[in-house]
Structures are given as C-alpha cells and as structure tokens.
Amino acid sequence: MREKNARDYWAANLRLIFSYLVVWFVVSYGFGILLVDQLNAIQFFGFKLGFWFAQQGSIYVFLILITMYAHSMNKLDKKFDVDEQ
Template identity: 80%
Template sequence: MREENARAYWAANLKLIFTYLIIWFVVSYGCGILFVDALNNIQFFGFKLGFWFAQQGSIYVFLVLIWMYAFTMNKLDRKFDVHEE
C-alpha cells in the first residue's frame, strides 16, 4: 500500500470512528441523561422513552453501531484493497 493510499485509508477510518462515537455519545449520554425529562413525555412499549434509552435503548444502539462499523469497515477495506479473502 502506497503512502498516500495508506493516509487516505486511515483518514476514512478515523472519520468513520468519530461519526459512530458521536452517535453513541448522543444516544447514551444525550438521550439517557441530558434529554431524559423531555423524552419521558413519550411512551415506548409501555415505558417512558427516556427511561428506556437509559436502561436498554443505548445498549441496543451500541450493538447496532458495532455491526454497522464492521459492515462499513469491510466496504472500506475492499475500496482500498486491503480486505481479507
């Protein structure tokens, strides 16, 4: 892998990581702590939405983010031809 190609790969990887970290932060800290009072006015499966995010929702979102990261990294690996066969 050439130097410029390696830098582009790493930059794309960092952008992906920071994007998913921001989503994770907003969901776990924002929805579970900061906006819990506003979200508690909404019912979700019989629970207040803020409570649901604090107890279960942020975990589900985290699991989805793990799957999305693996999926998008596989696409990125193929794009830069560093994938495993």
C-alpha cells in the same frame, strides 16, 4: 503512492470511527441523561422513553453500531484494497 493510500485509508477510518462515536454519545449521554425529562413524556412499550434509552436503548444502539461499523469497515477495506481474501 502506497503511503498516500495508507494515509487516505487511515483518515477514512478515523472519520468512520468519529461518526459512530458521535451517534453513540448522542444516544447514550444525550437521550439517556440530558434529554431524559423531555423524552419521559413519550411512552414506549409502556415505559417512559427517557428511561428506556438510559436502560436499554443505548445498549441496543451500541450493538447496532458495532454491526454497522464491521460492515462499513469491510466496504472501506475493499475500497482501499486491503480486505481479507
């Protein structure tokens, strides 16, 4: 049973990592490069939104994702009883 628990934990960890990487990719590459022309039609704090995502928005989202990942991993660790006590 312990090996199955370890496999389930690792599978849940990989799903979590993949989902956060997808969000990071969409924000940094999608919003900052692919959709920059469409987003530049929108103003955000006096800047074109596409420019803002390319320069700062993707960094802010990355920092938020790091925080969310740490929180999610703590919950996952508790769920699989591998948390630090």
